[in-house]
Amino acid sequence: MSNAPVRRPRIADVAREAGVSKSAVSFAFNSPQRLSQETASRILAVAATLGYRPHPVARMLAVRQTTTIGILSPQPLAQVFANPFFPLFAQGVATVTDDRGFGLLFISPLHGSLRRAMERATVDGIVVIGLEESHPEVESIRGSHVPVILVDAPAWPEHGSVGVDDETGARAAAEHLVALGHRELLVVGVEPPTAMADFSPEGVTGRRLAGYRSVAADHGIELGRDRVVVGPATFEGGEQSLLRAWSDGLRPTGVLAMSDAAAAGVVQGGRHLGLKVPDDLSVVGFDDLPLSRFIDPPLTTVHQPVRLKGEEAARLLLLALSSPPGSPSGEHRILETRLVVRRSTAPPPEPARARG
Amino acid sequence: MSNAPVRRPRIADVAREAGVSKSAVSFAFNSPQRLSQETASRILAVAATLGYRPHPVARMLAVRQTTTIGILSPQPLAQVFANPFFPLFAQGVATVTDDRGFGLLFISPLHGSLRRAMERATVDGIVVIGLEESHPEVESIRGSHVPVILVDAPAWPEHGSVGVDDETGARAAAEHLVALGHRELLVVGVEPPTAMADFSPEGVTGRRLAGYRSVAADHGIELGRDRVVVGPATFEGGEQSLLRAWSDGLRPTGVLAMSDAAAAGVVQGGRHLGLKVPDDLSVVGFDDLPLSRFIDPPLTTVHQPVRLKGEEAARLLLLALSSPPGSPSGEHRILETRLVVRRSTAPPPEPARARG
């Protein structure tokens, strides 16, 4: 019994023990048909008794492939996971990575820097979610050496992308509320509370807002900056947003929320204010997450194929990975949205209707 | 203009271009103080114009560290993300990994094999969540060469672990229902639909069931195998579970769900059956996820510190990583649970109460 510290066995140990070369050991694991039956199994047996496993990092370096893709988000992971949209999206990409045997690494800013995080990430390609054109570090992503697919972000010709028709979806939501007779509207945006001079029309928030506003404009309804409040896309975020708007003196009869989570929070917030949904307050969400059917009342919302979005992004990325490097990965896929009317929307209450 | 394919620049390219050795370039990046001011910045400048970034895999290999930890779950990722418990847990671990500059890799079975997935994972340590002692590949985890922290799993002396006092929590839930007068109970378990001969008392499900049953036994209430139905820990899973039980002829007045997601589904399922919650049906969940306050009625549930669980697991793991190898990482931390009474529970309806 030796008292030497137990080092992880390496390929050379197996080779020596089995009386063969390193190459032979490597072949035994990766292309056993290049060895005689007996030799291969003898090597494998020796490896097993030694507890040898090929070192994954060394392997990655040698084959120049990690068989892992990254999901990159510009927000800290803890924040990202707070939004129920995200797990659903992740489900989509996980479905295809699982199927194709790829690993999944979550990339978030390293000490505030996306560039540093990307430099550290050992992935073959990256799915970027929720990046705004105005982000200070977009360049570090554009200049990435690995294939990139953008999700819900401005389309760059050199990278593939997948998104949904946000503006049309937003229009449908607004039309619905207006058709019911609402004229006092409140928009609950989902941006993380980054200070932005204004909403770039490039981002998700911007596109949806444009949709809401174009409908408002069509009907002579005011929907200025003061009727837009933003918060995190979470239950709490939505609840706070409504309460804040209320205490600012706004008295909307209809709320256009940019996420179901926020919408659910708005419903709850309304309850705290003594408002019945939909009798006193209508709210329409965005996403159509599973939870939207399970809150009370079931949420009227704009459906978008979130999981599919993840799947498509992953598929596009894996496609780019298997194509010769340099070939255009620039497919841009836009998925459809549609309004799903449930029971969180109704005509505005009498006094408001009279006013309208 | 050369037509050579653009190779990623490597350290040797920078060295040549800057007229220094590879070591100097390495120092410029990792310990610039070992170089003169000018040399260091000259190297960095050359590196910048060349677009050079140290290759992360090569670096990992050389320093024998990945600065990444893994979250391993025995179920496919797509399934894991469907359970709202998980993102919350992930939030916890992400909080500390973000803070400490570690990456986060999600490890799920590779083509059905946990062992294969682990062999491929380039991580310094692993947090294992939701592993049952009966899992066929536990051994490949016990024998892992990297530090491991088990969450909600049987404590192994050689690995640290964190869990909660499931049985006490479950007892509290059952006591609550029984105290309200319920005697017709249904348990909704959260196991993935793996065929198990019986519920091992080692697993989460087993421990909670033991808690429920011990209370039932104390009060002479029957809670046999036929009153336990299991399904995925999702809204849909809970809904289906109740409907299935109902169509099997069970007529519970109180439901003990092992997850909030399932509990929310049960509430919805009850609605479909024309049952009012809590008037006709009481349901108590487990977890106390954020959503439990936002469904209607707000859910009575057993609180467990899910996010904290993630944080503690990550902290324990990082601690083990920074300790000398071989030192005992075997701290076992049990967090507390407590019943949170909201509005999904009430005395059973009259006919049942009369019967009881």
Next chain:
DNA sequence: CCAGTTTAGCAAACCGGTTTAGGCAACTCT
């Protein structure tokens, strides 16, 4: 001016695998 100490940078070993090019026997064919 010389011994002793810093400073700046280099060469070479190393991390742990994969893969290409080839060598040597044994076998086949003529």
Next chain:
DNA sequence: AGAGTTGCCTAAACCGGTTTGCTAAACTGG
């Protein structure tokens, strides 16, 4: 018997960095 195959295995180069001595020059003090 000699040339050409085939089967099995090896040596050596390579992936792209980090790190450990070590040397040569510059500086310090007596």
